[in-house]
Amino acid sequence: MLDKNKVKLGIAPIAWTNDDLPELGGENTFQQCVSEMALAGFTGSEVGNKYPKDPAVLKPALELRGIQICNAWFSTFLISKPYEETLSAFDKHVAFLAAMGARVVGVSEQSWSTQGIQTQPIFEGKYVMNDAEWDALCDGLNRLGKYSLETYGVALTFHHHMGTVVQTAAETARLMEGTDPRYVSLLFDSGHFAYCGEDPTAMVKKYAHRIKHVHLKDIRPEVVERVKTQRLSFLEGVRQGAFTIPGDGCVDFAPIFKTLEECGYSGWMVVEAEQDPAKANPLEYAIRARKFIREMTDL
Numbered sequence: 348m349l350d351k352n353k354v355k356l357g358i359a360p361i362a363w364t365n366d367d368l369p370e371l372g373g374e375n376t377f378q379q380c381v382s383e384m385a386l387a388g389f390t391g392s393e394v395g396n397k398y399p400k401d402p403a404v405l406k407p408a409l410e411l412r413g414i415q416i417c418n419a420w421f422s423t424f425l426i427s428k429p430y431e432e433t434l435s436a437f438d439k440h441v442a443f444l445a446a447m448g449a450r451v452v453g454v455s456e457q458s459w460s461t462q463g464i465q466t467q468p469i470f471e472g473k474y475v476m477n478d479a480e481w482d483a484l485c486d487g488l489n490r491l492g493k494y495s496l497e498t499y500g501v502a503l504t505f506h507h508h509m510g511t512v513v514q515t516a517a518e519t520a521r522l523m524e525g526t527d528p529r530y531v532s533l534l535f536d537s538g539h540f541a542y543c544g545e546d547p548t549a550m551v552k553k554y555a556h557r558i559k560h561v562h563l564k565d566i567r568p569e570v571v572e573r574v575k576t577q578r579l580s581f582l583e584g585v586r587q588g589a590f591t592i593p594g595d596g597c598v599d600f601a602p603i604f605k606t607l608e609e610c611g612y613s614g615w616m617v618v619e620a621e622q623d624p625a626k627a628n629p630l631e632y633a634i635r636a637r638k639f640i641r642e643m644t645d646l
Contacts, residue, residue, distance in 0.1 A: 348645040349604065353613035356646060357391025357417045358384050358636070359562075361621040362629040366396045367463055368582055372624040378408070380629075385412035387633035391615055393453075394419035402446040416447040417615040418534075418560055420455065420506070425487035426480040427458035437491055438498075445499040451560045451614070452495060453534045455506040455513075456484055461581070462510035468578035469510050476512050484512070485525035492530030504534035504560040509542050510581050516545045523557055533557045536619070538564025538590055541598050542571055548602045555610035562619040563640070565596030585621050592620045592632050594639035604644050616640070 363380040364372035377397040384392055392414050399405040409415060421440050423433050441452055459474035461467045476484065492503035505522060507513045513522050523533065535558045537547040551558070567588055574584040584590075593600050607616075618636045620627075640646055 349608045349612065351646055353611070354607075354644075354646060355391055355417070355615050356389050356637070356640060357393065357615050357617040358387070358389045358633055359393045359617055359619040359621075360384075360395035360398070361619060362627070362632060363624055364395055364397055365585070365621055368585065371586070372629075375624060375629070381409060381412050381414055383630040383633060385414055387630060388637040389414070389618070389633065391415055391417040391617065393417065393617060393619070400443075402443065406447060416444065416449050417617065418449055418451050418453045418504075419444055420453050422457040423454055423487065423491070424458050425456060426476065426483050426512070430487055430490065433487065434491065434494070437495070441495045441499050441501050445501055449501065451502045451504050451532075451534075453504050453506045453560060454488070454491070455508050455511060458512065460508075460511045462508060463582065465580045465582050467510075467580055469581040469584060470575045471578065473510060473514060474512055480512075481521060481525060485522065488522075488531045489527045492527070496530060502532055502559050503530060504532045506534040506536060506562075508536070508539055514539070514543050516540070516550060519550070519554075523554060528557060532559035534560040534562065536562040536564055537593070537598050537600070537603060538562065538566050538619070541566045541596075542589065547598055548606070551603050551606045555606055555612070558607075558610075558612065559614055561607070561612070561614070561616040563593040563600070563616055563636070564619050565591045565593050565598045565600075567591055567595075568597045586623055588622055588626065590620050590622060591627070592618060592636035592639070594636070594643075595632075600639075600643060608644075
């Protein structure tokens, strides 16, 4: 079983309120969100747009509920904007995370990303980098990771994601090969690998030694197939329920947990299952997810 002294469980607020689709969960407050996280049995959270931006305000609200911040998404634009521009925003972001006690930052390269374009089919039109762009991305990530670790003690983990320049197994491999393991780790997301047709088990086995943060996400294959055949956008897929909690879709989590156990994984595992909260009650699904993880891992 996974080591309870090394592995902590969190959940992302995106099940309650969606930053990219504000109409999903617009009625749900920050206080409701973090209270229900705690009620479901989680001790960690990532950051949503409704969260207070001042650590002096946010930290006491979370401490009341036994919740701590474990990560927050950061968008880089290393192949389309000057490095210094990304570094300036990154510094402020990581300073906030460090003040909140987080030890990892989840980074996604958003240059030419299609994930937020509601008129763009997610299985079409994905940007493919050239060699110079690959060099710029890997070099920039190495520099950001070194800066973050040496300045704040926060490790950079890279989030492969649908619709971005690093989505597939081959793209993930090139990124891992082109970056320094001292400064760039992998944020393993079971759902995003499954969504694009990759094998999450094969990916976790291949990169177990580079994984420093885990997103536990499942997919409903019939919805993903509909997204593909009807040429729907990523966000429309979210609305229709492409993602769900672990144990509610087609991803086999047993070998994923086993691999993480065998490699001595230490860090957070975070349930991240963006859905329409009007269709998938966030508290109900959070409780179900927590029960599934407990049964599978004894955590």
